[in-house]
Amino acid sequence: MTNSVLPMTIGRGIRTAALRNPRKTAIYCDGERLRYCELKLRIEKVTAAAANSGFKPGSNVTLLAPNCLEYVEVVAGLGDAGVVVVTANSHTKAAELQALLIDSQSHAIFVHPTCEEIARAAGIISDDRVYVLGSSYDKWRDSAVCSVDIPAVSDGSSFAISYTSGTTGQPKGIMLSHRSRALSFLAAAAEYGCYGADDHSIAVAPLYHGGGFIFGVAPLFTGGCCTILSSFDPERLLHELETSNATNIFVVPTHVSALFALPSAKLNRRRFPALKTIISNAAPLPQPAKERMVTYFGEGVLYECYGSTEAGIVCNIRPADILRKPDSVGQPFPCTEIAILNEDGQQLSAGDKGYVYSRSPYLFNGYWNKPDETAQAWCNGWVTAGDLGWQDEDGFLYIDGRAKDMIITGGVNVYPKEVENALLAFGGVSEAAVVGIPDEHWGERVVAFLVSEHPELDLAALGAHCKALLSNFKIPKEYRIIKELPRNPTGKLLRRVLRDQL
Structure with missing residues (x-):
């Protein structure tokens, strides 16, 4: 008896969806x-x-x-x-x-x-x-x-190579298999409940981006419909959501920021009767932005997922938990296990910070022509993109940034995310980014870049605010007010650009 199992390729999934309803619109x-x-x-x-x-x-x-x-x-x-x-x-x-x-x-x-x-x-x-x-x-x-x-x-063979954004160094080509992405589509359909034959997606994130591709192609793999926007405009996005009967959309935090930067007159009196799922990814969505999204779009709609091109979607926080578990990115995605490991590959307990590893059917095939870097990303079947984090007693994951972004001052580790969260809790600070720069005495000192809604931000009051929340060694030694934080097109913060400014 010959093996009759057919490969699960991207093309095959779309072609079989076409057999179900050939005359249906797939893409606008x-x-x-x-x-x-x-x-x-x-x-x-x-x-x-x-x-x-x-x-x-x-x-x-x-x-x-x-x-x-x-x-x-x-x-x-x-x-x-x-x-x-x-x-x-x-x-x-x-x-x-x-x-x-x-x-x-x-x-x-x-x-x-x-x-x-x-x-x-x-x-x-x-x-x-x-x-x-x-x-x-x-x-x-x-x-x-x-x-x-x-x-x-073979569905285990690579169909695409996605290059890293180079936010921490030379870009690497990430080899992605048909199977990893096809299973991601099906898992997304199960997790989000919005990728079925009757669903209509809006694809506004770039399709060259890992998340943009997953959430833009998932509706086509499962027989739904997708409106692909060639560029992002917040007013147009609202119009599409309101008039197309879209059931879901995938966004990155820069989209959310631009949306709420619109005048109130353009935001008010909008109705989105069919919208049931909004998924945010690519960079952390600040807790105040989550709260505003829930207020504007309603409860039961907003999800945030965490992942990497190497590992696919790793975890997801559902609407019921998105305000209950501040700053968490949720629990493991379907068919996914998460482990927090130390530098020796030993698993850490709840509450302890370490490297975020995952294993699932969605993992990458390795870095193109970079066997050493590939080996560094793997640990006994687990994969990491170099992010640091921890899990609480309920298994919810919290990300503290990338290992390469960690600041060591006076021999003590400072996690930028912790400091940034404290800065964002101060009234008038809309965005914050923390970097370390060389210091003869401390090794590194903490410098904060801020985007403020107020031209005259009270830095003395901000310092007092941080002192109440943070240990002294974590408090920024210097503050820089800038118009906007440098980001790549998918919304990832470019810390190296900030360091270059110093």
Whole structure:
């Protein structure tokens, strides 16, 4: 008897969803739409065109594009051909793209017209291997004759390489398997209850981002509908939520900040009758922002999940706990175990801080061409992205930042998140970030960068406030008021930029 188990690839999930309701709209994007039957055919044609163009299984190509109608078909179609797609940040510069193309050994690039100039300037890829989305790409795709038999691709093989943002150093290529993401889609459907055939998602986060891809493609994998926004505008987002009968949306904290920066007149009198799930990820959502979200959108809607590109979704805090457990990111995601380990790999007790590890079916395949870094991320089947945290007696996880961000002053560890939480509790401080800078006496001293709603923030009162909450060695020795904190496009804080300012 032969093994008849079919692989769980990204493309296969979408293609089988299309068989259930071929005429249903799968994607809306910038005034265009694709029905499932059209999306299925496009995916199959991309698979065939890749084979016709000599793309070999296991080879790498790069996709440089903002959110667009073609994004999903390119990734899914090439993935079904066994080709690995390097999902590049659409805001990348020519020098950064050149380094990525060299490191990933990409032999072709698919590029959105808005990114074509950057792709050409980066060089590396010959002109005949630059596929510009639009009429020339359409011709390449549609000239292919689909095969009845889709090539056999292992669902354990990589379908994508997502490069880290480089917030702590040189970006690394994170290899992601079909199976890890397909199971993430199904687990998200179970956990959030909003990824079924009757659901409508709004995808506003970049699809090149790990969370943006999971929550943007999950509705298509399960037969729902997704409106893909090519760019973020808070007013447009509210309009879409109000008029499209969207049931769910995935956001990052910068989206939330921009939303509530709108004038009250634009926020008032909004109604979201179908909305049942909002998921926040990519960076910690400050507790005051959670409270405001609950007040505005209602109870029972807001979730926050924590994870990494390496580990997928690790845990999730549900609406019933999001205000009851301040600053927690919740309990383990379905099929996931969490452990807090020390530097020797020993598991710590509740309340003790250490490295956050997880094991689940969603883990990455390793870092591209970096075996040493891959080995460092793994510990006896557990994976870490280098974050520090602890669990309470109920198993709820709290993140204290990255190990590389920890400040050591006078030989004592200072966790930036703890200091930042204290600063945010002071009236007038809307955002806060803490870094350590070299100090001849202490080794490092704590410096705080603040974004304030008030032009004349009372720093003396702020210092007294911190003294009441923090040990002396944790209190910032210096405060800097800035207009905004530097972040990458997915909302992650760029501490190295702050350090450079000092």
